[in-house]
Amino acid sequence: MIVRKSKAEIEKMRRAGQVVADVHKALRDVVKPGVTTMELDRLAESIVRKAGAVPTFKGYRVGKEVFPATLCVSINEEVVHGIPSDDRVLEEGDIISIDCGATLDGFVGDSAVTLPVGKVTEEVTLLLERTNGSLYNAIEKCVPGNRLGDIGHAVESFVREYGYGVVEDFCGHGVGRRLHEEPQVPNYGIPGTGRRLKAGWCLAIEPMVNLGTQETIMLEDGWTVITEDKKWSAHFEHSVAITADGPIILTSRGDDPPGPWISGASGMF
Ligand code: MG
Numbered sequence: 001m002i003v004r005k006s007k008a009e010i011e012k013m014r015r016a017g018q019v020v021a022d023v024h025k026a027l028r029d030v031v032k033p034g035v036t037t038m039e040l041d042r043l044a045e046s047i048v049r050k051a052g053a054v055p056t057f058k059g060y061r062v063g064k065e066v067f068p069a070t071l072c073v074s075i076n077e078e079v080v081h082g083i084p085s086d087d088r089v090l091e092e093g094d095i096i097s098i099d100c101g102a103t104l105d106g107f108v109g110d111s112a113v114t115l116p117v118g119k120v121t122e123e124v125t126l127l128l129e130r131t132n133g134s135l136y137n138a139i140e141k142c143v144p145g146n147r148l149g150d151i152g153h154a155v156e157s158f159v160r161e162y163g164y165g166v167v168e169d170f171c172g173h174g175v176g177r178r179l180h181e182e183p184q185v186p187n188y189g190i191p192g193t194g195r196r197l198k199a200g201w202c203l204a205i206e207p208m209v210n211l212g213t214q215e216t217i218m219l220e221d222g223w224t225v226i227t228e229d230k231k232w233s234a235h236f237e238h239s240v241a242i243t244a245d246g247p248i249i250l251t252s253r254g255d256d257p258p259g260p261w262i263s264g265a266s267g268m269f
Pocket residue numbers: 099100101110111112206237
């Protein structure tokens with residue numbers, strides 16, 4: 001069942017989302033060569049808890065596995081769900097996907113961004129810009145009456161021409177009182193197909209886009225997902241409310257870093 005949120009619930013979702021936005025804003029200034037991924041995690045957890053929220057991912061279970069941290073940190077060929085570590089030091093030229101969830105007053109915010117560490121190659125810069133662009137292209141489709149296939153197609157069609165692999169093994173999802181609710185939100189689709197979007201739905205849209213193959217492998221830690229060909233991967237995510245007045249990006253403070261992906265869309269949000 002797809003849970004529709006009331007206006008009051010969407011406001012609670014927005015407040016949870018703002019905590020996640022605050023984490024991302026703080027981490028943007030801290031990510032640099034020499035920093036460990038565990039340092040990022042500690043900072044993120046302190047921001048979440050100071051806001052009176054709880055880290056949603058910490059203690060999250062999939063089967064027997066329990067996720068141990070506030071952030072998922074996925075570097076270079078890692079796609080999603082990497083585990084923070086004192087031993088993993090960021091290096092110049094890396095990219096890091098930082099995914100954060102916060103639960104406040106019973107509702108979850110979920111958002112990810114991939115950041116360059118120092119200076120990265122032009123090929124990688126373009127991957128980041130285009131993947132984030134595909135997210136915003138999909139968010140524009142989040143209006144009542146459109147269909148789920150329109151969202152997936154908006155992601156896929158935005159990046160396909162560059163020869164990237166769009167990950168299909170993982171997808172976006174409904175979000176609300178629980179981190180993962182119905183429906184699943186794939187990053188591919190056929191326009192005009194699938195469930196019709198309704199006001200009150202809240203969706204976490206999260207394109208994962210690879211420089212090479214779309215195929216992925218899970219590492220032995222039971223969490224970290226990497227690309228099969230070890231080529232690098234980008235991941236961007238926002239939690240979005242669908243309303244009669246248009247999409248509300250719950251996990252943005254409206255100060256996302258500027259880039260070509262926002263031109264033409266910034267007025268809407
Ligand atoms: Mg996430």
